[in-house]
Amino acid sequence: MSARVTSRGTAAGLLALALVTSLSACSNGSSDDSASGGEGSSSLTLWDPYPQFDESDAWPQLVQKCGEENGVTIERTGYDTTDLTNQVLRAAQQGNAPSVLVVDNPVVSTLADGGVLADNDTTGLDASGVEDNILAAGEVDGQTYGVPIGANTLALYYNKTVLSAAGVDPSTITDWDSLTDALQKVEDSGKNGITFSAIGTEEGSFQFLPWFWGSGAELTDLASSDAQSALSLWSGWVQQGLAPQTVISNNQQSAWEEFLTGDYGFVENGTWQLGPVKESGLDWGVIPIPGRDGGTAPAPTGGEFVTIPTQADTASYDKSAAVVQCLTSADNALETDTTLSYVSALADVQEQQVSADADLQPWVEAVSAARGRTSDGLGTDYPGISEQLWNAVQAALSGSQSPQAALEAAQQAAGSN
Structure with a gap:
């Protein structure tokens, strides 16, 4: 995963989320119309997690276009995701707080x-029109917050030559x-089976979740027999040499770099690597992560x-909403999602994306099957559950605990939080 997408796709900003619990409706807005975008204001502030983009790039140009179309000048600031979370908490x-906030989807509920x-x-x-499973991450207690700008997810890249x-x-x-059989054949041929990220951070949970959910397990019961089967699968691969010991410390980018050596049959990674793999020189393909x-x-x-922070001057919402609808509209989504390496949250735009690039078809299928990490009513409970999950993965893959013992300890710790 690139540095740009790592911070977003894996919610590195969750490290700061504990601070949010001390904020109870504390975003009172600014009394200065020019800062808050109140009635009569000619400017709005927008914060996003894309510091790598400058005025020559498509995203900032779209931001300015949406401002011009709605009669406002937008003052845009890009932060790394962790910095963005901290900044918006302080501002609140x-x-x-900014007029418009583009924020990683697991952060929305908190x-x-x-x-x-x-x-x-x-x-x-x-x-309306947004795919239900993508919108779910922004739904809290019957209310929806913001509009998704697009989505990425995980699948298995493979090396056709290997x-x-x-x-x-x-x-x-x-x-x-059948996947384990394939990994064994690759290993028997003198290459390495699969690599992935099992690091002790949100990236590790992010990569484990397809196997966890693919077993039928739910995050409300980390120690279920289904969950144990998923962790046993991963730990078994490491013990049998079908996956390298480095997965314990791999982040998603380092796992990707292992795959690019040409020595691996498979890597678990995301939509954001589609551009890089096309430039890699590898003969490659993609399949969805299979269920058990x-x-x-x-x-x-x-x-x-794309969300709107709470403001004291509620008159600001009309202009902020007009800008958000412009940024997320079907007319602009194709260019925006292509720029951000996202599958669109809109089914019609997904069809346009596949027509323009057939390599996106398996990713559209993967996104259609995907789930929000804070969905299923977890909301603000997710960060604590995720931490215990990645701790269990680390313990099992390092051999310090069996999958069963590791997950039982994780469930006990998650239940006591």
């Missing part, structure tokens, strides 16, 4: 719970057993929501 406490974000009924935002030499037909990989007994495993959604 001080009453000068900011909403802390009163930092205004709901769509209040602001007038319209999220698989061909091992006698593996990727179309026959339909479940965990078949089908496509639900992978977690990455990506941002």
